[in-house]
Amino acid sequence: NAGVMQNPRHLVRRRGQEARLRCSPMKGHSHVYWYRQLPEEGLKFMVYLQKENIIDESGMPKERFSAEFPKEGPSILRIQQVVRGDSAAYFCASSLAAIGNTGELFFGEGSRLTVL
Amino acid sequence: EDKVVQSPLSLVVHEGDTVTLNCSYEVTNFRSLLWYKQEKKAPTFLFMLTSSGIEKKSGRLSSILDKKELFSILNITATQTGDSAIYLCAVDYGGTASKLTFGTGTRLQVTL
Numbered sequence: 001n002a003g004v005m006q007n008p009r010h011l012v013r014r015r016g017q018e019a020r021l022r023c024s025p026m027k028g029h030s031h032v033y034w035y036r037q038l039p040e041e042g043l044k045f046m047v048y049l050q051k052e053n054i055i056d057e058s059g060m061p062k063e064r065f066s067a068e069f070p071k072e073g074p075s076i077l078r079i080q081q082v083v084r085g086d087s088a089a090y091f092c093a094s095s096l097a098a099i100g101n102t103g104e105l106f107f108g109e110g111s112r113l114t115v116l
Numbered sequence: 117e118d119k120v121v122q123s124p125l126s127l128v129v130h131e132g133d134t135v136t137l138n139c140s141y142e143v144t145n146f147r148s149l150l151w152y153k154q155e156k157k158a159p160t161f162l163f164m165l166t167s168s169g170i171e172k173k174s175g176r177l178s179s180i181l182d183k184k185e186l187f188s189i190l191n192i193t194a195t196q197t198g199d200s201a202i203y204l205c206a207v208d209y210g211g212t213a214s215k216l217t218f219g220t221g222t223r224l225q226v227t228l
Contacts, residue, residue: 004158033215042120042218043159043204056215091158105150105216107158 002027004108005074006092012114019079019086021111025094032075033105034060034067037089046090049075082115089113118143122205122219129226133195137222139205140187149181149188150216152204159204162190195226 005024013019025032030051035043045059049069060067064082069075079086089110096104120141129135141149148166152159163172165181165188172179176195181188192199202223206216 035216035218040220042220043206043216045215045217048215059215104161104164106161107152109157 004092004094004106006090006108006111008111009109010112010114012116013082014116015083016081019082019113019115021077021079021090021092021113022074023077023092023094023108024074025092026096026106029094029096029106031095031097032069033093033095034075034077035091035093037091037110039088043091046077079113082113084115087113087115118207118209118217120205120207120217120219122203122222124222125220126223127225129195129224131196131226131228133226134191134193135195135224137190137192137203137205137224138187139189139219141205141207141217142186143207143209143217145209146183147208150206150208151179151188151190152206154202154204154221155200162203192224195224197226197228200224200226 007022032049034046036046037043047060047067048056052071064080066078089112091110092108093105123138148164150164151162153162163179168181168183176193179190202221204218204221206218208216
């Protein structure tokens, strides 16, 4: 029973390149969340998706960042034209139900992005 | 602005000690408060609290919520070196979608 799988675990990009982070939720989970953890800061909500739908992207920067969760395949967080300030650990989490409905959140091990 | 504040920021104790970690919050539309343990990798779920005054227990860990005073505590008794981790508190404040606001965590180190 695999947990939330994220890849790559580590990604190095130069400024201006694109970063793609992938997340496969736990089996049977249809709710996916992306969080960002900057150094010395807490996890910050970015976006909440259900299959094929973005439910809430209020925590995601309006430019350069996008997320999707297609009917088939993993959820993708895409960062275009990366800048040094994008360097962070990006955590994906999934749940069986919405958190408020006693849906427990399961986290992946994170993808650590370093922008040179 | 919604916020979650944890204290202390870090703590060093000896094995066998009892520790209390604090989490206070200011959010609108509070639905639940959650505790996670983060070692080097993924945060792992410990507790979810929705009602005041009801203690949740799991082995040596326990937690309680006070919705009037807007805080929660996490207790760990008879600490072990394996308890060394960052303990995260998060609040689900509902709204149109489920999402959590996290505190910056308490870094606990248990020494021999």
